[in-house]
Amino acid sequence: MDLVNIDLGDRAYRILIDENINLIQHLENVSSKSRVAVVITNTTVGGLHLNRVVGLLACVFENVRVIELPDGELYKSWDSLNIIFDSLLHWQCDRKTILFALGGGVIGDLTGFAAATYMRGIPFVQLPTTLLAQVDSSVGGKTAINHPLGKNMIGAFYQPQLVVCDLSTLSTLPDRELRAGLAEVIKYGPIADVAFMEWLEQNLNAVLAKETAALAHVVQRSCEIKAWVVGQDEKESGLRAILNFGHTFGHAIEAGMGYGVWLHGEGVSAGMVMAAELSRRLGLIDSEFVQRLITLIQRAGLPAKGPVIDVGDNAGRYLELMRIDKKAEAGEIRFVLIDGPGKAVVRTAPDSLVREVIDACCE
Amino acid sequence: MDLVNIDLGDRAYRILIDENINLIQHLENVSSKSRVAVVITNTTVGGLHLNRVVGLLACVFENVRVIELPDGELYKSWDSLNIIFDSLLHWQCDRKTILFALGGGVIGDLTGFAAATYMRGIPFVQLPTTLLAQVDSSVGGKTAINHPLGKNMIGAFYQPQLVVCDLSTLSTLPDRELRAGLAEVIKYGPIADVAFMEWLEQNLNAVLAKETAALAHVVQRSCEIKAWVVGQDEKESGLRAILNFGHTFGHAIEAGMGYGVWLHGEGVSAGMVMAAELSRRLGLIDSEFVQRLITLIQRAGLPAKGPVIDVGDNAGRYLELMRIDKKAEAGEIRFVLIDGPGKAVVRTAPDSLVREVIDACCE
Numbered sequence: 001m002d003l004v005n006i007d008l009g010d011r012a013y014r015i016l017i018d019e020n021i022n023l024i025q026h027l028e029n030v031s032s033k034s035r036v037a038v039v040i041t042n043t044t045v046g047g048l049h050l051n052r053v054v055g056l057l058a059c060v061f062e063n064v065r066v067i068e069l070p071d072g073e074l075y076k077s078w079d080s081l082n083i084i085f086d087s088l089l090h091w092q093c094d095r096k097t098i099l100f101a102l103g104g105g106v107i108g109d110l111t112g113f114a115a116a117t118y119m120r121g122i123p124f125v126q127l128p129t130t131l132l133a134q135v136d137s138s139v140g141g142k143t144a145i146n147h148p149l150g151k152n153m154i155g156a157f158y159q160p161q162l163v164v165c166d167l168s169t170l171s172t173l174p175d176r177e178l179r180a181g182l183a184e185v186i187k188y189g190p191i192a193d194v195a196f197m198e199w200l201e202q203n204l205n206a207v208l209a210k211e212t213a214a215l216a217h218v219v220q221r222s223c224e225i226k227a228w229v230v231g232q233d234e235k236e237s238g239l240r241a242i243l244n245f246g247h248t249f250g251h252a253i254e255a256g257m258g259y260g261v262w263l264h265g266e267g268v269s270a271g272m273v274m275a276a277e278l279s280r281r282l283g284l285i286d287s288e289f290v291q292r293l294i295t296l297i298q299r300a301g302l303p304a305k306g307p308v309i310d311v312g313d314n315a316g317r318y319l320e321l322m323r324i325d326k327k328a329e330a331g332e333i334r335f336v337l338i339d340g341p342g343k344a345v346v347r348t349a350p351d352s353l354v355r356e357v358i359d360a361c362c363e
Numbered sequence: 364m365d366l367v368n369i370d371l372g373d374r375a376y377r378i379l380i381d382e383n384i385n386l387i388q389h390l391e392n393v394s395s396k397s398r399v400a401v402v403i404t405n406t407t408v409g410g411l412h413l414n415r416v417v418g419l420l421a422c423v424f425e426n427v428r429v430i431e432l433p434d435g436e437l438y439k440s441w442d443s444l445n446i447i448f449d450s451l452l453h454w455q456c457d458r459k460t461i462l463f464a465l466g467g468g469v470i471g472d473l474t475g476f477a478a479a480t481y482m483r484g485i486p487f488v489q490l491p492t493t494l495l496a497q498v499d500s501s502v503g504g505k506t507a508i509n510h511p512l513g514k515n516m517i518g519a520f521y522q523p524q525l526v527v528c529d530l531s532t533l534s535t536l537p538d539r540e541l542r543a544g545l546a547e548v549i550k551y552g553p554i555a556d557v558a559f560m561e562w563l564e565q566n567l568n569a570v571l572a573k574e575t576a577a578l579a580h581v582v583q584r585s586c587e588i589k590a591w592v593v594g595q596d597e598k599e600s601g602l603r604a605i606l607n608f609g610h611t612f613g614h615a616i617e618a619g620m621g622y623g624v625w626l627h628g629e630g631v632s633a634g635m636v637m638a639a640e641l642s643r644r645l646g647l648i649d650s651e652f653v654q655r656l657i658t659l660i661q662r663a664g665l666p667a668k669g670p671v672i673d674v675g676d677n678a679g680r681y682l683e684l685m686r687i688d689k690k691a692e693a694g695e696i697r698f699v700l701i702d703g704p705g706k707a708v709v710r711t712a713p714d715s716l717v718r719e720v721i722d723a724c725c726e
């Protein structure tokens with residue numbers, strides 16, 4: 001069993017990483033006074049993993065309830081949140097009720113936000129079943145739902161009690177989703193750890209073949225880096241923003257194409273190339289490093305070029321969407337750039353240069 | 364200028380108490396980087412105070428926006444929250460935007476919850492214009508909206524940057540609302556400070572006549588007691604629950620009658636009498652103290668008897684509604700009781716005894 005500690009004082013918690021984890025052996029600190037567990041999942045993940053999880057929880061909790069939502073980013077919504085609240089109130093769930101998020105980033109973010117706001121906060125546990133969720137979204141306490149005018153616009157910083165990364169769940173993960181999750185893994189190298197980038201370059205085939213030892217290292221090292229960043233800046237007043245490398249462009253791609261057309265990790269991949277190219281044009285890195293990143297992204301089967309999201313003024317549309325990004329300030333876009341391999345910096349850039357980068361990086 | 368400090372580490376803030384406060388002299392620590400202020404108010408309060416507030420804020424902020432909602436508890440809702448989010452996104456408000464809650468408890472709770480969740484948290488300032496909000500709801504960081512199945516069911520603990528209690532706003536407050544606010548003032552005596560209860564007994568006429576010095580003392584002492592409690596238990600894991608004296612019964616009254624029929628403070632008043640009577644029957648206080656509380660409540664023009672909310676099984680309906688209160692655990696109702704004058708205790712009580720109390724205290 002691999003273990004990563006998230007050190008946040010009275011909000012500290014552990015990430016467990018292994019195959020076939022027996023969840024209930026690790027719930028002592030979580031469930032002391034609760035008799036009710038509510039598992040929130042989607043129909044796809046539920047069909048694969050719900051029976052096992054409910055069976056385990058039934059050994060500990062008097063009452064195990066299930067909320068099964070449709071699958072997809074579309075359901076990370078106000079309406080889904082209301083379905084959760086209505087169910088919890090209908091079942092007379094009190095403040096000691098524990099929510100279990102069984103699924104990928106959508107289920108994790110939505111369940112976390114429900115936990116953050118139901119009766120002003122109840123405990124929750126992350127049971128991430130996708131690579132993306134195991135290496136990124138289930139860790140660090142960012143919870144949210146989407147708004148028609150922007151992704152993750154409504155949310156809260158709210159930490160789980162425990163994160164259980166069961167590598168066995170990745171065996172049923174569709175190939176496209178595994179690759180999309182790898183985008184967030186690739187991300188950690190350029191911003192924080194070039195040695196990890198080298199390891200990935202050497203072991204990518206084992207990861208793509210879902211070899212357990214390789215997956216375990218990918219999840220553990222990703223969580224360690226994220227834990228290190230979040231431990232210093234829980235609420236993204238500074239350093240934490242570096243985790244958004246590739247995300248400013250990536251969110252524009254997702255929003256511009258319509259949520260769900262490109263997967264999050266696919267948008268981030270093309271976005272990382274754009275951010276790297278912008279870094280190069282600002283003199284922060286050389287073209288060799290940009291090419292190295294592109295090669296890794298392409299080997300992972302991920303897009304290195306962004307889509308054209310507006311046939312009239314493509315770069316203008318990207319800029320427009322990036323200006324309403326949460327990280328923008330007074331309409332100024334704040335880019336996470338690479339300031340030499342393994343080091344990130346957050347800064348602005350002239351619109352004209354950003355336009356050139358977008359023109360060069362879309363097809 | 365009176366001043367109360369809320370000591371919550373990196374979430375510490377000040378409460379300012381005075382007449383005709385020039386808001387902008389106290390915004391240095393709040394507005395350092397923001398250029399946009401959004402005032403959220405209702406049509407009633409807006410008509411009285413909006414021009415002055417917007418005029419002041421326009422001296423500091425490049426851009427002052429206003430969201431005016433209809434007046435009433437009915438609008439502490441999901442729909443109002445959506446109106447706020449839609450407006451903020453439409454105006455491209457970023458994380459540096461500051462919200463100003465100009466109004467009573469409904470506006471303060473709603474604005475606070477919007478601030479807690481817009482882009483995972485933006486700063487907000489409380490400008491309470493009712494006695495209830497000045498002595499209770501604007502202080503301590505409880506934010507929420509109502510759900511059809513329960514009051515304040517969806518919310519967050521989220522502290523404001525500053526609370527400005529301008530006593531001048533109380534001059535236009537309707538008499539019924541002033542009295543309802545006094546219920547929360549009366550509350551502090553039995554649970555924490557018998558000397559303050561004595562002061563109230565001696566100075567109630569000056570308070571009801573809205574004499575400035577009396578109002579200033581009422582607001583200051585109430586905020587001091589609340590600050591002392593919240594400073595020890597921000598998220599209500601223990602001590603803070605004593606502030607709900609009268610509220611368990613009171614919420615049942617509000618819900619049972621339909622929100623808005625009884626004002627919150629009116630429900631709390633009758634609820635305090637029920638809680639005191641329950642304390643007496645459990646042997647915690649004598650009948651003299653119960654009568655003293657009833658006398659003070661009646662002198663303040665507040666109801667000492669609860670309404671009949673179900674002609675069939677009135678006590679049963681009260682119990683049913685109290686079991687879905689947020690403070691209930693596994694269906695067990697946790698009552699805030701008086702354990703000798705000036706001291707509160709949280710405990711359960713047998714249903715049969717609670718039924719007797721309700722039967723004795725309703726008409």
